[in-house]
Amino acid sequence: MLAFSATVSIFSKVVLSYLISNYYVVPGFCRESALQIWSYGKWIVLSSVMGFLLLGADRFLLSFNLDAETLGIYAIAAFILVSLKEVVSKFFIRVYFSALSHLQNNDGDLNLYYQKSKSKIDAILIALSLVIFLSAESFIGLLYDERYIYAGFILSILSFTILGKSSEVVLQLLLVKGNSKFVAFYNGISVLVCYAILYTGLYFYSFEIFLIMFVIFELIRYISSIFIEYFFIGKFCIDLKKLCFGGILGLGTGFCANLLFLSMSGVIS
Numbered sequence: 113m114l115a116f117s118a119t120v121s122i123f124s125k126v127v128l129s130y131l132i133s134n135y136y137v138v139p140g141f142c143r144e145s146a147l148q149i150w151s152y153g154k155w156i157v158l159s160s161v162m163g164f165l166l167l168g169a170d171r172f173l174l175s176f177n178l179d180a181e182t183l184g185i186y187a188i189a190a191f192i193l194v195s196l197k198e199v200v201s202k203f204f205i206r207v208y209f210s211a212l213s214h215l216q217n218n219d220g221d222l223n224l225y226y227q228k229s230k231s232k233i234d235a236i237l238i239a240l241s242l243v244i245f246l247s248a249e250s251f252i253g254l255l256y257d258e259r260y261i262y263a264g265f266i267l268s269i270l271s272f273t274i275l276g277k278s279s280e281v282v283l284q285l286l287l288v289k290g291n292s293k294f295v296a297f298y299n300g301i302s303v304l305v306c307y308a309i310l311y312t313g314l315y316f317y318s319f320e321i322f323l324i325m326f327v328i329f330e331l332i333r334y335i336s337s338i339f340i341e342y343f344f345i346g347k348f349c350i351d352l353k354k355l356c357f358g359g360i361l362g363l364g365t366g367f368c369a370n371l372l373f374l375s376m377s378g379v380i381s
Contacts, residue, residue, distance in 0.1 A: 155292035159283075162299035167194075169306045170326055173314055182319070185260055188252070189267035193274075196240070200277050204284055208233075212288040223345050226285050230341070231351035234278050235358030242362025243369055244271035250373035254380070269323045276330030279337035286344065298340070302333060 171190060174183055208229070215222045248271060249264030256263070283295050306329050313325030341349050 155296040156287070159292065159296040159299045162296065162303050165303050166299065166306055169303070169310060170322075173307070173310050174322075177314055178319070185263045186266055188256070188260060188263040189248075189270060192267060193244075193270050196244070197274065197277060200237070200240075200274070201280065204277075204280050208281065209284045209288065212284060216288045222285075222288070223347075226345070227347065227349045230278075230281055230349040231354045233281055234350075235354040235361075237274055237278055238355060238358040239362035239365065241271045241274045242359060243366040244268070244274070246363070246366030247369040247373055250370045250377065254373045254377045266323065270326060272327045273330040276333040279333040279340075282337040282340050286340075289344070291344070305329065305332070 171187070174186060178186065212222060212226070215225055245268050248268035249261065252264035252267060253261060283298065286292075286295050309325045309329045310322060313322040338348060338350065341347070
């Protein structure tokens with residue numbers, strides 16, 4: 113039903129764009145343009161499919177192994193985390209990708225802009241991870257009763273998976289440069305590694321090890337993105353000062369947020 117609603121919404125936008133346009137346009141077909149779009153777009157479609165499989169890997173594997181109660185508690189933490197990740201992804205796709213495309217199309221210094229912005233984005237992701245790590249349990253305690261307090265522990269551990277979003281920044285750069293085939297290949301390898309690591313942690317060890325393996329996988333993605341940057345740009349885009357600033361900012365903000373949530377919980381109770 114959700115997929116159908118999204119399809120109707122997109123179709124309605126297309127129809128309205130024709131109705132309100134000041135220009136008279138008619139549907140047409142250009143074979144050369146279609147071949148050009150397919151030669152580039154097929155890898156983007158494949159990459160999107162791999163991204164979908166990667167996004168739901170944890171919940172897909174857990175659904176076959178956890179009981180309904182534990183899975184429900186995990187879903188609470190996963191929903192909060194996925195919502196934050198979606199906000200980050202939307203920024204990369206709609207804002208950052210547009211900025212990179214503008215520089216590429218107008219002969220701007222794309223690599224220089226990327227190098228300056230990438231370190232700032234990494235610092236923000238580190239700060240966000242630490243804020244969630246320090247305040248997750250008190251935040252869950254504010255929203256739910258003590259039966260769901262374990263969701264706070266899960267959220268605090270999974271908070272560091274946000275660092276894996278840094279790899280999406282690199283992938284946006286590669287798409288702008290026309291390396292969609294490499295992006296599809298990278299996402300495909302990521303799916304295989306993700307399912308292998310999470311399956312090993314869940315079925316051969318325990319749920320807690322599964323959480324740790326999930327974090328390890330995202331850290332692997334983050335580290336691999338650093339070397340991909342070096343391969344395509346010829347330089348490591350790491351600024352230790354900005355990363356340290358992000359860490360300090362995250363620790364301070366997370367500590368304050370934790371105190372705020374605890375005080376609010378005390379007032380409510």
